[in-house]
Amino acid sequence: MKTDFKFSNLLGTVYRRGNLLFAPDGTCLLSPVGNRVTVFDLVNNKSYTLPFAHRRNIARLALNPRGNLLLTVDEDGRAILSNLPRRIALYHFSFRSPVTALEFSPSGLHFAVGLGRKLEVWHTPSTPDAGADGELEFAPFVRHHTHTGHYDTVQSIQWSSDSRFFLSSSKDLTARIWSLVPEEGFVPTTLAGHRQGMIAAWFSKDQETIYTVSKDGALFQWAYMQRPGTTTDDDELQEQDMRWRIAERHYFMQNNASVTCAAYHAKSNLLVVGFSNGLFGIYEIPEFINIQTLSISQNDIDYVCINKTGEWLAFGASKLGQLLVWEWQSESYILKQQGHFDSINSIVYSPDGQRIITTADDGKIKVWDVNSGFCIVTFTEHTSGVTACEFAKRGNVLFTASLDGSIRAWDLIRYRNFRTFTAPSRLSFSSIAVDPSGEVVCAGSLDSFDIHIWSVQTGQLLDRLAGHEGPVSSLAFTPNGGVVVSGSWDHTVRIWSIFARTQTSEPLQLQTDVLCVVVRPDSKQLAVSTLDGQLTFWSVSEASQESVLDGRRDVSGGRKLSDRRTAANVAGTKSFSTVSYSADGTCVLAGGNSKHICLYDVQSGVLLKKFTVSVNLSLDGTQDFLNSCNLTEAGPRGLVDETGEASDLEDRLDNSLPGASRGDASKRRQKPEVRVSSVAFSPAGRAFCAASTEGLLIYSLDNTLQFDPFDLDVSITPATTLKTLQQGDYLRALVMALRLSSPSLLQRVYRAVPAADVPLLAKRLPELYLARVLRFVAQEAAESPLLEFNLKWIEALLRTHGRVLKERRAEFAPEMRLVGMVVERVKRELVGLAERNVYNIKYLLSKPLEKGDVDAEGGAKELVDEMMTVGYEDGNEGEGEWIGFD
Incomplete structure (x- = not known):
């Protein structure tokens, strides 16, 4: 069904803020991206985003030692609280105040949470120590203890x-030392x-030493020792004189840079420290030997974590949205990803549907792989914001x-810019259209009312189409390449026959400014979005209007803090700025400056479904x-600048322009507004993507989570497998x-499947x-x-x-290559x-x-006997392999 699209993945952003987490096996990295969590599989080179979402940006993550909660x-x-392997949310809970620290215990039975100056220890839900009376069915979160003492x-x-x-x-x-349960002779200890302010503190592997790191770059090593000068042998006095004291002091000399994050790996005694100037250092303690010092960013490193084996280091920098995984022994990147610095302007699928191209105001063009979720290449040749992109068919x-006045052509096989088109005068181009044959490219600008046409082969400007009386907002070629359609702010849409002997244009009059024009895949119809929130559908051949959709009520939604009217009465969100046809042309997808994406049926004009971009x-x-x-008396609380009340000096400083909505996302005073700048259907029609403030959202009809209904337990043995085979349950x-994973058992089950049941088993x-089945069948073939049996499979x-x-x-x-080789x-x-x-046979x-040697019957019998003899490959009757004749 066309309405069964579900959230599949989030691309375009890899890290926003908060802490990073490695899975217990060290192969997966969890990163907060806004109000969602993205999991990067570093071994299989894949990423996926968990389907549930928070009501605000995520501040802290924690994973239990088993890796399932x-x-x-x-x-x-x-x-x-969610189940990570199954990707489902289990329980919602509120700590009633912002959380600044969160950590599970190594046993997995408890977790500690920092709530401002207060510490709380909670029981982990569904743990064996919770009791068998089932009380946690109704209250999964049970508080164990509350600690106070920090100021x-x-x-x-x-x-x-x-x-x-x-x-x-x-x-x-x-730093303070606390005990989970009251210990005899233990008193909570303060390390001053x-x-x-302290950044972090850790126990050593033997728990005989404590390391603390502060913001000014000081590393203190604490040891449980006797007070200097005490020589008494009395056990009681000796115990009283034993204290945690500073054994050694070390300092990170990084000029004026301060320490922003640190991580310690107890097994290998490695300390990783990130600084505010983008440098990080790896130190071996307690000797304090500097192993590496590298620069990975121009801004603060917000967080660093180390995987279980101590080989990989993960760094997150929120200002530029960078996420890096560094293997320090080989000095190479395992993962190096960065999202767009500014909002995404346009998106487009590649013709094979395997890649998505995004362009943004930061002047970058990123190519994302749909299957892996990673950015595979970034183009930075544009010197200003990139406003539109289009693939040649x-x-x-x-x-x-781009707004820098250039149109650029990119080769996505060699990843290079092989052609640049410019106009005689400096123009900021805002729309683009490409001939399906790839011979001609057209561009429109908000500065000029003309449409410029270039030859792709020569790079020369072929023509300028004049006729519009306002800026050209949208351009589109018909898929058959016959005409080009342009929409303008002068309330008209024009259909140009640029390949005809006489270039003519057919104007279509509308009521308000045209925002977007898109042509149906069969080149017979075009959809036009206007400023009054209407979608009008026109016949390309007859230049006549076919139907109208009023989408003002559907697209409106969401009230901004500065709005004086309700969401239903605000005019700013009541129009579609982007429209896309489905692959079969029966539906259109529309989005605008609101949190909704609308899916319409073209023929009936019915709203099929509304997708909420973000909550x-x-x-x-x-x-x-x-x-x-x-x-408040000063206006909405969200618009009041409260940075002057921060405790740290760098948090109180504000160098941003008042009301700036573009530029550095971390320095703007007002909230970023939720909007959808572009939508696009995949060529196969099984998915669509939307460029929003959150990033690049992908909705798909396919269930990306592959559910395996058979777990390997003690009941699955070769004997039970053969018994199931005898019962006729071939699939199971x-x-x-x-x-x-027994080759002989798999071969036996495979060959026992009846040939008539092969299509049904393949379907299920x-x-x-x-x-694995493809690989096995290819080997069998x-x-x-x-x-014949193998070919049927x-x-x-x-x-x-x-x-x-x-x-x-x-x-x-790999499997398809193997199958192709076998079939060949x-x-x-x-x-x-x-x-x-x-x-x-001819012989x-x-x-x-x-005639006369033998009768006809004998001659025929002799001929058949000779044919039977020749039919064997080696010519020896009874020994060779029969290759022909029934």
């Missing part, structure tokens, strides 16, 4: 390896001596328009009704054999096993004599899963066999029979 907390202290915000929490104690470091220049050529309250325009409690037996086979798998194999061709490339080999052998049989039929 993920706790995410937003800026307001509202938490979501400023808690910065970090670190547990001991036995989960009995934990360290908390705070901005009040101290730093001159600036043939070849891997991308065209982009993030950190963005402006996501609320339908404003809370009157947030109104096949999956059980795949789970056991889960996609999770598709690659290359080795076993069951030629290959045909059934390709017919049933052909769409998946095409859309994920990069993932299934079978074809070659069959052709050679048929040719040899033809020659043998036997041409052999003369002499």
